[in-house]
Amino acid sequence: xxxxxxxxxxxxxxxxxxxxxxxxxxxxxxxxxxxxxxxxxxxxxxxxxxxxxxxxxxxxxxxxxxxxxxxxxxxxxxxxxxxxxxxxxxxxxxxxxxxxxxxxxxxxxxxxxxxxxxxxx
Ligand SMILES: [Zn+2]
Numbered sequence: 001x002x003x004x005x006x007x008x009x010x011x012x013x014x015x016x017x018x019x020x021x022x023x024x025x026x027x028x029x030x031x032x033x034x035x036x037x038x039x040x041x042x043x044x045x046x047x048x049x050x051x052x053x054x055x056x057x058x059x060x061x062x063x064x065x066x067x068x069x070x071x072x073x074x075x076x077x078x079x080x081x082x083x084x085x086x087x088x089x090x091x092x093x094x095x096x097x098x099x100x101x102x103x104x105x106x107x108x109x110x111x112x113x114x115x116x117x118x119x120x121x
Contacts, residue, residue, distance in 0.1 A: 002098055005091035008084040012077065020079035020084050031072040034080045036063035085111040 009021040010029075023032035024039070032038030043049075044059035062068040065076075106114065 002095065002102060005088060005095055008081070008088055016074055016078075018081045021072075021077070021080055026069070029071045031074055031077055033066035033070050033072040034076045035061060035065040036070060038070040038072070039063070040066065040068040 010018055010020060011022045012019045019034065021034045021037065023029075023030065023037050027038040029038055033040075036042050038064055041060045042063050043055060044061050047059040049055050049058060063070070066072065109117070
């Protein structure tokens with residue numbers, strides 16, 4: 001079944017900016033880096049999490065965006081918020097197109113076929 005895209009969540013709000021990035025509650029910066037969330041490092045994308053140990057023992061890389069400091073900028077927050085809004089708009093458009101296709105497929109089916117789909121799919 002098609003899922004409606006979720007709206008971006010306002011995770012950080014200030015008088016000047018808004019972002020859907022999160023930051024740890026003990027973060028010492030007003031704006032955490034949008035890439036590493038204020039930690040200064042990220043997990044190596046070439047070293048995927050283990051199904052048993054998860055993130056334990058994974059390689060860590062110094063965050064390139066904040067050069068390891070963990071501090072972010074207000075402009076990054078606003079830019080990230082804008083990007084997530086645009087991404088959401090694209091997803092909604094795709095969802096609308098898919099729904100039109102889905103409804104046209106359902107319209108072609110007989111009552112018996114619809115009954116089968118409702119019961120087993
Ligand atoms: Zn960073």
